[in-house]
Amino acid sequence: MKCVICHGDEIEVMEVKEEFTVGSDIVYVPTKVSVCKNCGERYYDRRTMQFLEEIEGKLFKERGKLKEVGKVLMYD
Ligand SMILES: [Zn+2]
Numbered sequence: 001m002k003c004v005i006c007h008g009d010e011i012e013v014m015e016v017k018e019e020f021t022v023g024s025d026i027v028y029v030p031t032k033v034s035v036c037k038n039c040g041e042r043y044y045d046r047r048t049m050q051f052l053e054e055i056e057g058k059l060f061k062e063r064g065k066l067k068e069v070g071k072v073l074m075y076d
Pocket of ligand 1: 040041
């Protein structure tokens with residue numbers, strides 16, 4: 001498989017942090033996806049997409065179970 005962005009062929013499965021926004025919070029979900037090592041483009045297969053959609057639906061309800069690892073700050 002070649003990267004459609006940079007045409008590189010170094011695509012590897014890596015663990016990345018997918019970001020979801022819940023209200024004004026940001027939730028990181030560790031996810032294994034194929035990533036182009038050259039340009040960083042992420043490739044999602046159907047199973048990963050389904051997994052992320054499921055998680056997204058649960059995040060709001062299960063917000064209380066999430067661990068706080070940082071804060072979201074705004075400069076204004
Ligand atoms: Zn690439």
